[in-house]
Amino acid sequence: MPIGNIVILGCGGYIGSHLLDRLLREPGNKIFGWDLEHRKIEHHLGNPALNFEESNIGSTYARQRLEEQVASADVVINLAAICNPAEYNTEPLRVLDANLFDLQPVLRMCAEQRKWLIHFSTSEIYGRTISSYLPDESFDDPDLYVLKEDETPLIMGPIRNQRWTYAAAKQVVERLVYAYHRERGMPFTVIRPLNFFGPRMDYLPGHDGDGVPRVLASFMAALIDRKPLQLVDGGWARRTIVSIDDAMDAVMAVLQQPERSQNQFFNVGNPDNEVTVRELAELMRTVYAEITDDKTYLEHPIHDVSAADFYGAGYEDCDRRMPSIEKAKALLGWTPRKSLRTTLQETMRAYHETYVVQAAASGAPAEATGPAVSSEEAR
Numbered sequence: 001m002p003i004g005n006i007v008i009l010g011c012g013g014y015i016g017s018h019l020l021d022r023l024l025r026e027p028g029n030k031i032f033g034w035d036l037e038h039r040k041i042e043h044h045l046g047n048p049a050l051n052f053e054e055s056n057i058g059s060t061y062a063r064q065r066l067e068e069q070v071a072s073a074d075v076v077i078n079l080a081a082i083c084n085p086a087e088y089n090t091e092p093l094r095v096l097d098a099n100l101f102d103l104q105p106v107l108r109m110c111a112e113q114r115k116w117l118i119h120f121s122t123s124e125i126y127g128r129t130i131s132s133y134l135p136d137e138s139f140d141d142p143d144l145y146v147l148k149e150d151e152t153p154l155i156m157g158p159i160r161n162q163r164w165t166y167a168a169a170k171q172v173v174e175r176l177v178y179a180y181h182r183e184r185g186m187p188f189t190v191i192r193p194l195n196f197f198g199p200r201m202d203y204l205p206g207h208d209g210d211g212v213p214r215v216l217a218s219f220m221a222a223l224i225d226r227k228p229l230q231l232v233d234g235g236w237a238r239r240t241i242v243s244i245d246d247a248m249d250a251v252m253a254v255l256q257q258p259e260r261s262q263n264q265f266f267n268v269g270n271p272d273n274e275v276t277v278r279e280l281a282e283l284m285r286t287v288y289a290e291i292t293d294d295k296t297y298l299e300h301p302i303h304d305v306s307a308a309d310f311y312g313a314g315y316e317d318c319d320r321r322m323p324s325i326e327k328a329k330a331l332l333g334w335t336p337r338k339s340l341r342t343t344l345q346e347t348m349r350a351y352h353e354t355y356v357v358q359a360a361a362s363g364a365p366a367e368a369t370g371p372a373v374s375s376e377e378a379r
């Protein structure tokens with residue numbers, strides 16, 4: 001069933017590209033998409049159902065155009081963000097602008113026109129768990145670490161730890177969204193993603209970008225380039241990984257059931273796929289040994305590095321992100337299905353295909369090829 005007219009901010013990013021794949025499959029949807037770049041959605045640019053604007057949503061031009069588009073929209077989806085941990089403490093002003101101030105005019109437009117806003121937030125708004133502040137840091141009591149949308153307190157570190165700029169900006173946006181709902185009647189849905197893994201996440205440094213991408217792409221680049229995997233602070237932090245396919249099922253369930261999804265906050269993650277980052281590194285080298293049929297990857301070096309050396313001063317990690325997904329199950333009828341191993345196999349095969357096989361077939365060095373249809377995230 002088509003959704004109708006959909007405005008998507010940040011449609012050219014990782015999640016946006018997968019969402020377009022789903023929405024443009026369905027005749028009857030008309031997308032007004034915005035992003036600063038288009039490499040990941042090149043395969044959709046000729047589609048008449050997509051009206052793509054390569055422009056900053058914070059510009060005067062964009063605000064004028066968006067007024068008209070929001071007026072005709074059935075739903076507005078916000079994915080635009082700077083969401084790379086390497087930038088939270090190194091470029092805090094950019095992070096606060098992109099994740100908070102640039103969005104405020106759009107929130108106001110949705111509120112004035114009472115349009116349904118689906119906002120992609122983050123599990124980072126929960127900050128650290130209560131367990132992590134207890135003397136023994138134990139995880140004996142789920143009430144002290146399982147993240148529940150409408151109950152769990154949000155605990156962030158001190159202001160000098162600038163790593164929390166992203167989480168703080170996202171939390172204020174959630175508070176704005178909720179205030180616009182309560183005071184102005186704006187319908188909303190907030191999605192809190194927990195480590196969506198799949199093709200097209202980020203870029204591989206030295207191949208099609210520079211810098212430090214999220215953990216999946218960082219580990220993938222290290223494997224492909226035969227460099228050590230860098231494990232920050234011993235890799236003790238725990239994450240749950242959900243396949244991008246399962247995650248997109250959840251988003252479609254939100255879109256197709258407004259009567260059940262509106263005015264709710266949802267965790268979208270897979271509690272069955274929990275790993276420490278160290279375990280993730282070890283599993284990724286095992287899976288890559290299978291994909292490449294190269295047993296030397298089983299012993300691929302993993303090096304420890306401090307957070308201060310890797311991310312710079314002011315970094316602090318969320319210790320554990322174990323979501324409750326009971327709300328999504330009960331209201332949306334959604335349950336994630338793919339195991340961690342399957343998710344890694346599919347994702348890493350896609351990276352390998354793009355950055356190794358296709359690069360070799362084109363005769364070009366890997367760094368000359370685009371990311372177009374493969375890669376992915378974490379942290």
Ligand SMILES: NC(=O)c1ccc[n+]([C@@H]2O[C@H](COP(=O)([O-])OP(=O)(O)OC[C@H]3O[C@@H](n4cnc5c(N)ncnc54)[C@H](O)[C@@H]3O)[C@@H](O)[C@H]2O)c1
Nearest residue numbers: 010012013014015035036056057080081083120122195196
């Ligand atoms: N991928 C995950 O697992 C994950 C986890 C937690 C939260 N999220 C949230 O989901 C959303 C999408 O994440 P993603 O992984 O696709 O990130 P992404 O970085 O791949 O995509 C974000 C897109 O927003 C665009 N953008 C940023 N500022 C813009 C601006 N001013 N104007 C126009 N476009 C702009 C970027 O160019 C980028 O393509 C973000 O809000 C992110 O915080 C994602």
